[in-house]
Amino acid sequence: MQRKTLLNSECPVALSLEHVGEWWSLLIMRDALQGLRRFDEFSRSLAIAPNMLTRRLNALVEAGLLEKRAYSTRPLRHEYVPTERGHDLIGVIFALIAWGNKHFAESEESVRVIEKATGRTVQPMMVDVESRQVVPWEACEVVAGPGASGEMRDRIAGIKTRQQ
């Protein structure tokens, strides 16, 4: 398949997808973030061909989302543990759960996210980092950051012009 690499892109969405932009990788990370660690556990959970699972696990180790650790030396056996970068992907998983629940759940939700201590339902929302106030999605916008190239600034400016 023709596939242009976006690693030279500066867009954080493109950069993220370059590392996990593939169906199986996100499902493997979903399982890893739920506590699965061993090849056989992923294999059972995902019903994925072993050669494909090996390839995806290696790619996730290379991308710095999983760390491969020996848990037995005789025979040599490894487990796959989320790194900090892998742990932080939970924000994307929570966003996918919310979107999937809203648009694709059969009738009632089969999983939901709660605050452990209270059992209360939680949802991903945009929050003002200083005041901790919730800001509705439609009140948010994407703007050029301090590290934006001229090209990125033009792109965002072009989009703003369109929207007026």
Next chain:
Amino acid sequence: MQRKTLLNSECPVALSLEHVGEWWSLLIMRDALQGLRRFDEFSRSLAIAPNMLTRRLNALVEAGLLEKRAYSTRPLRHEYVPTERGHDLIGVIFALIAWGNKHFAESEESVRVIEKATGRTVQPMMVDVESRQVVPWEACEVVAGPGASGEMRDRIAGIKTRQQ
């Protein structure tokens, strides 16, 4: 490529990925949610082969994320407008921006998300839907919902046992 369909799955992450679990689709939706509408605009933005772009746009229309509307009849020309389901994907895009900015930005962020009215920086966080209080990720957990099958309940119970 061998690919097992997960449409019969009840997991909202798997269900979501079945609809957008592909690199190009998420980049097309990123652009559509920023205001791009026409084939040529997507083509210029993404540098994607025309046959591939056509295929991905059609798949997004079929999945109910984009609506295809004629904007000219002579010659017949269409534009692609996000549906409500497509609009709600902004939560996933915001999560990808936050993760990409934290882990893959070169030095400074090239894009950031702000509250339009105030210019303040906003971030995706988990929020208690009733009290509107922010709940840290590590204080959240995924539990079976009212629509969970026995299999899903066993799966989540098995994971909880592991974690103790």
